[in-house]
Amino acid sequence: DRDTDKKRIEELLEENMVLEIAQKQSMNESAHLGWELEQLSKSTDLADSEKSFVFELNECASSRILKLEKDNQSLQNTIQELRDASLISRESSLKFVELEKENQQLSKKIEKLQNQIEKEKQSNQDLETLSEELIKDKEQLQVVMETLKADKDRQVKDLKQENDHL
16 A cells, blocks of 8 residues: 555655646746737737737746646645555554564463463373272282271181180
8 A cells, every 4th residue: 555655655756856846837928928929919909800819829828837737736736645545554553563473472371371271181190090090009008907807807817716725
């Protein structure tokens, strides 16, 4: 958009310069025609038809100058509008850059949080695995305790029988 705007501004500036040159030429023509009119009016031999012709030429040149001035003003307004649009575009670009930076910062924060979540998940899995191992160990210890209790009960029974026998 900026490149297009710049090209359009350059084209308009060139067109403006061409119009200004044409305006100057027209003004020179008008001045020259005015001078000729003066020369002709000084001359007493001029007929009325020649005077009206010169007057018409002068009016034509004046109307052309007015038209060129209007075109020039219109082009200058367009140039100003394009400059304003370019400024707005630059401001939008700056805001976009700021939002991009903020977006990158937020992305980094999200990435850190995701890493923390992954670490927490891993930690929870480790704790779950440890908990399962501890439950298995507890069950094994209970089996061992029951076996030992059964052995103790049998030994006590054997010792009682031996004691009774003695």
